[in-house]
Amino acid sequence: MNPKKIITPKQLQSHIDKLPRINIAHLPTPLEEMPRLTERLGGPNIWIKREDMTGLAYGGNKARHYEFEMPHVSEAGYDVMINIMDYHSNNARMTAAAANKVGMRYILVLKNSATRKIQGNLLVDKILGAELHLLDEFQSSTAHEYATQLKKDLEKEGHTPYLIQDHLFPRIVGMVGFVQAGIELKEQIEQAKLNNVHIIGVAGRSLCGLIIAAKAMGLDWKFTGVTVNYDVPLKGYIFEHNKDIQNLLDLPVTFEEADMRVLDQYVGEGYGLMTPQVAEAIHIAAQTDAIICDPNYTGTAMAALIEQVENGGFNDNETVIFLHTGGLPALFTFAEQLANFNAKI
Ligand SMILES: *Cc1c(COP(=O)(O)O)cnc(C)c1O
Numbered sequence: 030m031n032p033k034k035i036i037t038p039k040q041l042q043s044h045i046d047k048l049p050r051i052n053i054a055h056l057p058t059p060l061e062e063m064p065r066l067t068e069r070l071g072g073p074n075i076w077i078k079r080e081d082m083t084g085l086a087y088g089g090n091k092a093r094h095y096e097f098e099m100p101h102v103s104e105a106g107y108d109v110m111i112n113i114m115d116y117h118s119n120n121a122r123m124t125a126a127a128a129n130k131v132g133m134r135y136i137l138v139l140k141n142s143a144t145r146k147i148q149g150n151l152l153v154d155k156i157l158g159a160e161l162h163l164l165d166e167f168q169s170s171t172a173h174e175y176a177t178q179l180k181k182d183l184e185k186e187g188h189t190p191y192l193i194q195d196h197l198f199p200r201i202v203g204m205v206g207f208v209q210a211g212i213e214l215k216e217q218i219e220q221a222k223l224n225n226v227h228i229i230g231v232a233g234r235s236l237c238g239l240i241i242a243a244k245a246m247g248l249d250w251k252f253t254g255v256t257v258n259y260d261v262p263l264k265g266y267i268f269e270h271n272k273d274i275q276n277l278l279d280l281p282v283t284f285e286e287a288d289m290r291v292l293d294q295y296v297g298e299g300y301g302l303m304t305p306q307v308a309e310a311i312h313i314a315a316q317t318d319a320i321i322c323d324p325n326y327t328g329t330a331m332a333a334l335i336e337q338v339e340n341g342g343f344n345d346n347e348t349v350i351f352l353h354t355g356g357l358p359a360l361f362t363f364a365e366q367l368a369n370f371n372a373k374i
Contacts, residue, residue, distance in 0.1 A: 034281040035247035038212045044278045045209055049100035053130045054092035054206075055084035060217040063351070065317035072338035073347045076223065077320060078214060080235070081327070081355040086126035086153060089119050089355020090235045093210060094203030095127035101202045102133075107191035109134040111180055113172045116142035116163075117301055117325070117362040119355060122150040124193070125157040136160045136190075138176045140169035149362035200261065201270045204238040205278065211242020214350075223348040229253040229334050230352025231326045232263050232291055239352070240284040241274065251347070252289045255333040257326050258300035263291065295333045301325060303363055305370070306332045311360075312372035323356030324363040330354075 036044075059082060063075040083092035102110065110128055114121035116139050128135035137154055143165035147155060155161060162179070164172055176192055183190040193200075218226055230236050232254025243250040254263070261267060268286050275283035297304040303324040310332035314320040322328040334351055336342070343349050360367070 036245055036281065038215060038246055041208070041212060041242065041245050041280075044280060045205060048097055048202075048205060048277070049104055050096050051100055051131060053085050053096055053099075053127060055082065056093075057213045057217070058082045060214065060221065060350070063318040063320065066314065069313070069317055070335065070338040073227075073343050073345050073349050075334070075338070075349045075351060076221075077318075077351045077353055078228075079353055080210075081321075081353045081357060083355070085130075086122060086157060087355070087358050089123055089357070090207070091120060091123035091203070091355075092127070093206030094200075094234070095123065095206075096209075097205040098200070098203040099127050099131055099133075102191055103131055105191075107133075107189050109136060109183060109188050109190045111136045111138065111176050111190055111192045113138045113140065113176050113192075113194050115140050115300060116145050117150050117359050119150060119323075119326070119359060121159070122153045122157070122358060125154050125159040129157060134160070136162065136179060138162045138164065138172055138179070140164055140172050141166055143168075148364070149360070150358045151362070153358050197266065198270075198273065200234065201273050202277065204234045204241075204274055207235045207238020208242045208245075208278065210235075211239045211246070214239065215242070215246060215248060225249075225344070225347045226350060227251040227253065227343055227347045228350045228352055229255065229330060229337070231259070231330050231354055232256050232289065233259060233261060234267060235352065235354055236289060237267055237271070237284045240288045241278075241280065241282070244282040244284065244288070245280050253333075253337070253342075254289045254291050255330040256291060256293045256296045257329045258296060258302075259326075292333050292337070295329050295336075297329070303328065303366055304332070306336075308367060308370040309372055310335055311367070312370075312374055316372075316374050320353065321357060321360065322353070323359040324367070325359055326356045327353050
């Protein structure tokens with residue numbers, strides 16, 4: 030990399046500090062060793078960055094996102110947020126929590142939810158006071174039309190509603206939370222004296238935020254993104270908005286497709302459908318270093334980490350850092366499948 034383009038952590042911080050922010054995440058999150066998983070797999074040293082511990086209503090990566098995304102919305106004058114998500118969505122829950130923090134009214138249109146048990150994220154959504162619209166499978170195919178009608182009705186009542194799915198740019202704004210996380214992680218990595226850092230996690234905005242931070246500060250971290258079924262696609266959305274975040278932060282560099290090794294083979298059959306390999310990985314992480322992963326996102330990333338270590342997908346001299354992005358309430362939505370799963374630990 031051109032050394033002229035490298036900026037110091039302090040300089041990067043000053044770029045971030047120009048943006049409006051609310052403090053709703055417990056930071057810094059810990060960076061910890063996973064000695065028992067490392068021993069079990071017999072490969073490189075494995076560490077974990079605990080974004081599951083951001084605190085806000087059971088935590089997860091979106092607490093960092095909303096530190097920047099929420100002021101972006103409220104300062105634009107919106108007074109009610111509408112979100113369309115699936116019944117077990119972490120995003121649905123974290124948005125409810127962040128909305129409460131700033132006193133924003135929140136309407137949640139949940140697909141495939143009408144006949145579900147009130148459990149996991151859905152239970153937390155309800156307790157947080159999200160105004161729930163539970164759609165059945167038939168209605169779900171027209172969820173966007175449904176939400177648009179709600180929006181029109183609110184406008185007639187004099188509100189200024191914000192339908193999240195119609196404004197993709199703020200979701201990129203949320204990525205700034207993970208540029209911030211990159212500064213935090215750099216300090217922790219130096220303190221722990223880790224070398225040849227290779228970060229693995231769900232392929233999405235969070236990893237891209239870390240990539241920007243690493244490139245801006247001239248760090249040699251490597252990145253592996255694990256594809257999960259998720260409504261924010263890498264190609265055609267995240268990678269196409271790399272200049273937007275660069276402009277927003279006024280940085281000399283941004284992330285590119287080539288900065289991330291993407292693994293597509295763990296994606297399974299669909300959003301919310303847990304593969305046996307993911308169920309197995311959830312048990313392995315829990316029964317080694319007592320780390321709980323979720324059935325959609327972090328369980329899939331953990332399954333990838335385990336298989337990649339076993340198959341030589343990392344060099345032995347690397348320090349593998351697992352980015353735990355949260356999602357814990359979703360575990361309880363899959364109670365039956367997990368309880369009936371026979372883990373061969
Ligand atoms: C939303 C979510 C992700 C993906 O988020 P990005 O910001 O796109 O990286 C990953 N893991 C969990 C648990 C999530 O809820």
